[in-house]
Amino acid sequence: MGSRIVATGRAVPRTALTNSDLERYMDTSDEWIRSRTGIGQRYLMRQGESLAEIATDASRTALERAGVKPADLDAIIVGTVSSEYGFPSFACQIQQGLGISSIPAFDVAAACSGFVYAVQVADAQMRAGDFKRVLVVGADALSTMVDWNDRRTAVLFGDGAGACVMVTEPGNRGVLSSLLRSSGEHWTLLSVRATGTRSTIDSEVRRSPDDSIQMKGPELFKIAVKSMEEVSRLVAERAGVKLEDIDLFVPHQANMRIISAVAERLGMPPEKVYTNIDRYGNTSAASVPIALDEALEQGRIHDNSIVMLNACGGGLTWGANLVRW
Numbered sequence: 001m002g003s004r005i006v007a008t009g010r011a012v013p014r015t016a017l018t019n020s021d022l023e024r025y026m027d028t029s030d031e032w033i034r035s036r037t038g039i040g041q042r043y044l045m046r047q048g049e050s051l052a053e054i055a056t057d058a059s060r061t062a063l064e065r066a067g068v069k070p071a072d073l074d075a076i077i078v079g080t081v082s083s084e085y086g087f088p089s090f091a092c093q094i095q096q097g098l099g100i101s102s103i104p105a106f107d108v109a110a111a112c113s114g115f116v117y118a119v120q121v122a123d124a125q126m127r128a129g130d131f132k133r134v135l136v137v138g139a140d141a142l143s144t145m146v147d148w149n150d151r152r153t154a155v156l157f158g159d160g161a162g163a164c165v166m167v168t169e170p171g172n173r174g175v176l177s178s179l180l181r182s183s184g185e186h187w188t189l190l191s192v193r194a195t196g197t198r199s200t201i202d203s204e205v206r207r208s209p210d211d212s213i214q215m216k217g218p219e220l221f222k223i224a225v226k227s228m229e230e231v232s233r234l235v236a237e238r239a240g241v242k243l244e245d246i247d248l249f250v251p252h253q254a255n256m257r258i259i260s261a262v263a264e265r266l267g268m269p270p271e272k273v274y275t276n277i278d279r280y281g282n283t284s285a286a287s288v289p290i291a292l293d294e295a296l297e298q299g300r301i302h303d304n305s306i307v308m309l310n311a312c313g314g315g316l317t318w319g320a321n322l323v324r325w
């Protein structure tokens with residue numbers, strides 16, 4: 001018995017901030033941001049908005065499309081590093097938003113790899129017979145963690161949530177294999193020392209530079225390319241699938257240059273690679289499920305398509321899920 005993703009959903013905050021808007025806040029330019037990252041705009045949380053509500057909206061869409069009632073879920077697993085509170089977890093807040101109780105709901109903290117990690121955890125528990133219907137969410141609001149005086153990080157991140165419903169199913173469709181990796185020795189390449197999503201771009205609450213996102217971009221870039229390539233090869237090998245038989249590569253959207261470098265190393269032509277970084281920026285754990293949801297909406301994935309989900313982020317963490325649709 002395996003697990004299959006039967007439907008997806010996404011939701012983002014109301015406000016889009018373009019690169020030109022950012023030029024008014026800091027010494028940057030649309031040209032630099034586009035050419036170095038591929039980002040054109042991003043959606044940002046504003047005061048009064050709740051990431052838990054945004055994630056609940058994405059979840060409702062996925063559940064409606066799946067034809068699964070919230071009350072029929074067996075578990076909620078959320079990849080996130082953006083707590084609204086120290087606790088409860090986001091998963092418990094989403095559970096409350098959906099009006100259900102009793103079932104287990106918990107977060108998985110793996111930064112940008114959070115959704116890929118959560119899919120693996122859901123798949124393993126479903127294969128073990130623990131759950132039949134699981135809501136898996138990736139949600140983050142890293143814009144609330146940046147130092148708006150640090151142009152090296154402030155231009156990169158956007159906020160949002162993506163969700164999917166996974167159900168157990170016999171047969172050869174669904175998650176074929178997953179592989180997760182971490183290297184704690186590299187944690188200082190990308191970190192945030194204080195949590196909380198209250199310091200939106202328009203709020204009085206300001207993080208100190210020390211408590212904001214710290215990133216060693218160029219070092220991280222090199223490791224991201226290497227690890228995303230490596231895990232792609234391994235997860236395909238484990239499933240007995242040739243790289244050329246993969247129909248769509250849905251990578252974490254951190255930097256267009258990272259995505260292109262990984263795709264090139266894997267021999268994936270651009271038409272097999274889904275990108276939307278130009279419109280969302282880096283939405284951390286939300287990036288893979290938002291991209292997946294758009295790819296499905298655009299008819300880029302069909303029955304039996306082989307799809308690779310892949311991410312790398314703070315921790316460092318990285319991983320991939322190979323799925324037959």
Ligand code: UT7
Nearest residue numbers: 028029032112151152155217218220221224254255312313
């Ligand atoms: O999601 C988790 C995984 N994340 C990643 O994997 C991110 C990996 N890293 C990256 O994507 C890239 O390293 C960045 C986009 C973060 C930075 O791009 P880069 O090409 O590595 O730039 P850099 O940090 O080497 O900076 C080059 C120059 C510097 O100026 P000098 O020192 O050469 O005069 C920066 O000060 O670009 C300058 N710079 C900017 N200029 C205008 C940095 N940020 C900006 C900016 N606008 N926003």
